[in-house]
Amino acid sequence: MRVFPISKQFRVFAFAFAFLPLPIAPFSYNIPVPPACNNSKLFLSSNNIRNIVRVSNTSASPFKMSLGAWRCHGATNREMVEKLAEARIIKSPQVKEAFLKVDRSNFLVVDTSTTSRRDTVAEAPYMDAPQPIGCGQTISAPHMHAYALEEILPTLIKFSTSDDSAAGEGTRTSPTSTNNNKEGELRILDVGCGSGYLTTVLGRMVDRSITNKGRGPIPPLHPGSVYGIEVVDALVTLSRNNILKENKDLFDSDTVTVIKADGWKGLPKYAPYHAIHVGAAAETCPMDLMMQLHPNGGIMVIPVGPNGGMQDLYRIERIRDNEVYEETDFDVLALLGVRYVPLVHSDL
Ligand code: SAH
Numbered sequence: 252m253r254v255f256p257i258s259k260q261f262r263v264f265a266f267a268f269a270f271l272p273l274p275i276a277p278f279s280y281n282i283p284v285p286p287a288c289n290n291s292k293l294f295l296s297s298n299n300i301r302n303i304v305r306v307s308n309t310s311a312s313p314f315k316m317s318l319g320a321w322r323c324h325g326a327t328n329r330e331m332v333e334k335l336a337e338a339r340i341i342k343s344p345q346v347k348e349a350f351l352k353v354d355r356s357n358f359l360v361v362d363t364s365t366t367s368r369r370d371t372v373a374e375a376p377y378m379d380a381p382q383p384i385g386c387g388q389t390i391s392a393p394h395m396h397a398y399a400l401e402e403i404l405p406t407l408i409k410f411s412t413s414d415d416s417a418a419g420e421g422t423r424t425s426p427t428s429t430n431n432n433k434e435g436e437l438r439i440l441d442v443g444c445g446s447g448y449l450t451t452v453l454g455r456m457v458d459r460s461i462t463n464k465g466r467g468p469i470p471p472l473h474p475g476s477v478y479g480i481e482v483v484d485a486l487v488t489l490s491r492n493n494i495l496k497e498n499k500d501l502f503d504s505d506t507v508t509v510i511k512a513d514g515w516k517g518l519p520k521y522a523p524y525h526a527i528h529v530g531a532a533a534e535t536c537p538m539d540l541m542m543q544l545h546p547n548g549g550i551m552v553i554p555v556g557p558n559g560g561m562q563d564l565y566r567i568e569r570i571r572d573n574e575v576y577e578e579t580d581f582d583v584l585a586l587l588g589v590r591y592v593p594l595v596h597s598d599l
Pocket of ligand 1: 388391442480482596
């Protein structure tokens with residue numbers, strides 16, 4: 252039976268809405284986009300993924316998100332974050348605190364060679380819009396980052412309050428895992444880290460250098476590791492340099508690591524992951540990534556859909572441990588219509 256949680260009319264509306272206020276052309280690529288892989292044994296098609304949807308409650312309402320989205324501009328980082336909170340896109344203290352700690356202006360390429368509007372740092376970095384980061388890629392709009400983090404947060408809280416976060420859990424699904432994380436730590440994979448911004452915000456949420464005591468009244472998450480992976484050399488460097496500007500301590504404490512790797516294959520070395528965020532649209536759902544989720548409820552937020560066409564953001568939860576891939580081992584929920592740059596195939 253085909254079950255889909257969002258009406259077709261809404262999806263068309265959300266998709267159209269997503270295009271309206273784009274201040275820049277966000278989709279010019281200089282990465283070759285190879286033909287879609289049609290090996291059905293390896294890749295779950297986006298049609299198939301809809302067939303296995305089992306509706307569960309989601310913490311966020313896509314409709315509410317759309318109403319506030321694109322309007323959360325600020326003159327400062329704090330103002331941008333406050334606007335996201337007012338629009339109820341940022342809902343939790345954990346996500347808000349992490350956003351406040353990471354100044355988005357450190358992750359944008361500011362062209363000072365011209366006098367265009369985008370030179371005005373106070374204007375561009377805190378605009379609720381995607382921005383160019385070079386190599387034909389873009390940093391996503393703040394509301395998309397916030398939305399993705401709010402989707403991921405309940406899972407991080409769940410693993411922080413249960414024994415399941417122990418690193419040994421789920422290792423048999425990941426034979427190449429080195430499991431060198433300390434027991435009880437959270438592991439997060441950010442695929443397509445680009446500017447390094449979201450990787451850094453995630454790092455602030457699980458910062459190893461902050462003790463539970465130092466976290467004050469906000470319910471603490473376990474400390475952990477965030478692995479940002481990126482396929483373009485220049486963006487791996489950009490990411491690292493951006494993080495070094497004001498967030499070097501996240502490297503020093505081994506909270507954040509940036510690695511050149513192909514998102515289609517993930518990073519099995521450090522799997523299983525409690526959460527995976529994918530920042531580029533996969534035309535089919537990468538099964539390798541699904542199998543790197545923690546088997547006791549690891550969650551992935553991923554856009555799936557054709558390059559330049561109708562894409563949906565999905566929340567995929569791994570609900571059963573199984574050595575081999577079975578569709579029924581995953582709960583899949585479509586969240587909202589989106590438009591992302593493509594997750595490219597590479598020879599890595
Ligand atoms: N989330 C980031 C970047 C989003 S743009 C940010 O907000 O800054 C998408 C990124 O995915 C780009 O940097 C692109 O180079 C990267 N990407 C595309 N295909 C990839 C792949 N197969 N593996 C890893 N990264 C990939």
